[in-house]
Amino acid sequence: MTAPHPCQGAAKTAVRDQLLTARRRRPLTEVGEAARALAEHLLGTDEVRRAATVAAYVSVGTEPGTTALLDRLAEAGKHVLLPVLLADNDLDWARYHGPTSLAPARRGLLEPVGPALGVDAIATADVVLVPGLAAAPDGRRLGRGGGSYDRALARVPVGTFTCVLLYDDELLPAVPAEPHDRPVTAAATPAGVVRFTA
Known part of the structure; x- marks a missing residue:
């Protein structure tokens, strides 16, 4: 893997800091309403309705919430895969079998x-x-900087519906990107699902 260009790395850090600060300031009522809207929009897509297996994640803090979504996916008979963070920041996966199948893990995460x-x-x-902090119309997503999801997305077959969950104001005209960053095909926000054209 090539070293990040210093300008891009600094730009990513600055944008991340702004976005994380904004998230920390979101009222819990807004976080809850956003989670319900995200679940409705995603469950209404053809891709999710037709899917047998959905890879997702357990939201933490003021991230766009996934708890209701995970339960509704499981209730709909979907196989739900959740990440398990490995020591090298790569992601293993395990099945979700409801809230009781989760346990606290490193970095404040809940894992299956x-x-x-x-x-x-x-x-x-x-x-x-996938989680993220922002995305742009070309499908570039800004994550938290660990590279876990860029590695995971590199294993996903081309043509798979890959969607980042965001708040409405986190859809930006552009985000700083590096060669190893993997684009997504869509973003889900409380306002709806936006499909990208790379």
């Missing part, structure tokens, strides 16, 4: 306690839902 399926399990998902 079932058998690990391997880092390549994400390639079996029909839909991949």
Whole structure:
């Protein structure tokens, strides 16, 4: 992997700081309303309705909420895969079997306690839902900087519906990007689902 260009790295850090500060200031009522709207929009997409397997994640803090979405996916009979953060920041995957199948993990995360399926399990998902801080119309997404999801998205077959969950004001005209950044095909916000054209 090539070293990040210093200007791009600094730009990413500055944008991340602004976005994280804005998230910390969001009222909990807004976070809850956003979570319900996101679930409705995503469950209404053809891609999610047709999917047998959905890779998702457990939101933390003031991230756009996924708890209701995970339960509704499971209730709809979907196989839901959730990430397990490895020591090298790569992501393993395990099945979600409801809230009682989650346990506290490093970095304040909640992770599934079932058998690990391997880092390549994400390639079996029909839909991949990922966290992020922002996205642009070209599908570039800004994550938290660990590179976990760029590695995971590199294993996802071309043509898979990959969607970042954001707040409405986190859809930006552009985000700082580096060569290893993997684009997504869509963003879900409380206002709806936006499909990108790379």
